[in-house]
Amino acid sequence: MEEQKRSQFSGKIGFVLAAAGSAVGLGNIWRFPYLAAKYGGGSFLLVYIIFVLTIGFTIMITELAIGRKSRLGPTKAYGALDSKWNFVGIIGAIVAFIIFPYYCVIGGWIIKYAWVFISGAGAAAATDTYFTEFAAQPVETVVLQMIFVIATGIIVAFGVQKGIEKVSKIMMPILIVLSIIIAIFVCMQPGAMDGVKYFLLPSLQNFSFQGCLGALGQMFYSLSLAMGIMIAYGSYLPQQESLESSVAQIEIFDTVIALLAGFMIIPAVFVYSGGDPAALGKGVGLMFINLPKVFNTMQFGSIIGALFFVMVLFAALTSTISLLEATVSSACDSFKWSRKKAVIILCVVSIIIGIPSALSFGVLADFQIFGMDFFSFCDFISNSVLMPIGALLTCVFVGYILDTQIIIDEIEGGELHNHPFKRKKIYVVLLKYIAPIAILAILVSSILEGMGVIAF
Ligand code: PFF
Numbered sequence: 001m002e003e004q005k006r007s008q009f010s011g012k013i014g015f016v017l018a019a020a021g022s023a024v025g026l027g028n029i030w031r032f033p034y035l036a037a038k039y040g041g042g043s044f045l046l047v048y049i050i051f052v053l054t055i056g057f058t059i060m061i062t063e064l065a066i067g068r069k070s071r072l073g074p075t076k077a078y079g080a081l082d083s084k085w086n087f088v089g090i091i092g093a094i095v096a097f098i099i100f101p102y103y104c105v106i107g108g109w110i111i112k113y114a115w116v117f118i119s120g121a122g123a124a125a126a127t128d129t130y131f132t133e134f135a136a137q138p139v140e141t142v143v144l145q146m147i148f149v150i151a152t153g154i155i156v157a158f159g160v161q162k163g164i165e166k167v168s169k170i171m172m173p174i175l176i177v178l179s180i181i182i183a184i185f186v187c188m189q190p191g192a193m194d195g196v197k198y199f200l201l202p203s204l205q206n207f208s209f210q211g212c213l214g215a216l217g218q219m220f221y222s223l224s225l226a227m228g229i230m231i232a233y234g235s236y237l238p239q240q241e242s243l244e245s246s247v248a249q250i251e252i253f254d255t256v257i258a259l260l261a262g263f264m265i266i267p268a269v270f271v272y273s274g275g276d277p278a279a280l281g282k283g284v285g286l287m288f289i290n291l292p293k294v295f296n297t298m299q300f301g302s303i304i305g306a307l308f309f310v311m312v313l314f315a316a317l318t319s320t321i322s323l324l325e326a327t328v329s330s331a332c333d334s335f336k337w338s339r340k341k342a343v344i345i346l347c348v349v350s351i352i353i354g355i356p357s358a359l360s361f362g363v364l365a366d367f368q369i370f371g372m373d374f375f376s377f378c379d380f381i382s383n384s385v386l387m388p389i390g391a392l393l394t395c396v397f398v399g400y401i402l403d404t405q406i407i408i409d410e411i412e413g414g415e416l417h418n419h420p421f422k423r424k425k426i427y428v429v430l431l432k433y434i435a436p437i438a439i440l441a442i443l444v445s446s447i448l449e450g451m452g453v454i455a456f
Pocket of ligand 1: 223
């Protein structure tokens, strides 16, 4: 089962930084603060952290163990354990392959904004129409998306240690330092403390069942679960390293960056809007319309804006690296392609699939699938439909079909047997009962939401 020359991370630090690089991304920076502000600040944070430590822990350690046990990418890993269940890993790889092109479209926008702020033209980006006019331009957005795909491809082509690990070891420490600097600077602005309070203090009146589902969905997206990524990265993890403590470190990293993003974004928007949480906006509007306005009014705003977009660029790049790696490792294992061949073919296809996504904000805005533009449709089908289906099937497979002890043995270190699994009992309960019910709830609610039956 084990391939002779499979690459490995050089050790735990490289692995944890690469996996945290995957986890820390746009989800932490624009989605987490928005959801926390919407669903009751401290109450949302508490529920989110509980989900990370329970269901998130369970799914992440299971995926890493499947990857390390099989030493195969997602499209082959499940099949190595039970050939009838191979399709579950294929779903994961498909999710990664759908997300990668449109995530690179946003990556392209970030390159643009980082450049605008670095070149000192940040004030131009603070006008109401700047973003919509820019995103509607066909040539610039497609070229920037291509640049982002190619940059990701070059790093992945260098391989696990010389590419992914090396870049993560440089970018992740810079990212954390920049996040701390920006968060401290923003929190020192006059009036910022009201935003901090809004972010941290629980507000039961804004909290709801929908808030819980929002926290759960966010947790899956933020930790890059059910997308084949943790299987691919687990397959490169040296046998002597502890899965349990690696998962804890990845989760701490991801949650700390999400919290720091909350400390930058919520107080910044509060100061700018005079305390109106509605000014936070959502997703694209928050990052590309509201924040440039905030930076424009702040002292040293152009420097902070430049640092912010460089930080976001690193966060997005380490995430796209993992998305591409999930599909590259699959293509290498399933079709026996060399790494370089897999990178070239998958990047070319991704650039082509990314074009309609890049054009969804301009010339193709009226091209609708189930009432969604192409970009939103890719997001919906991958995150709201396939991702929960893959996660649910993983729980069913490992909890009921496979002998769960096989995965527990891997968590305990396989033949080395060097890592007692401290949370074994609770893991089994979460895997078999709690996680599947929670995932089913996300699946139903996100499909209803996507179809416009309910609104979140
Ligand atoms: N986890 C990343 C984030 O929070 O933005 C994004 C991401 C990376 C999503 C990889 C999906 C993925 F497969």
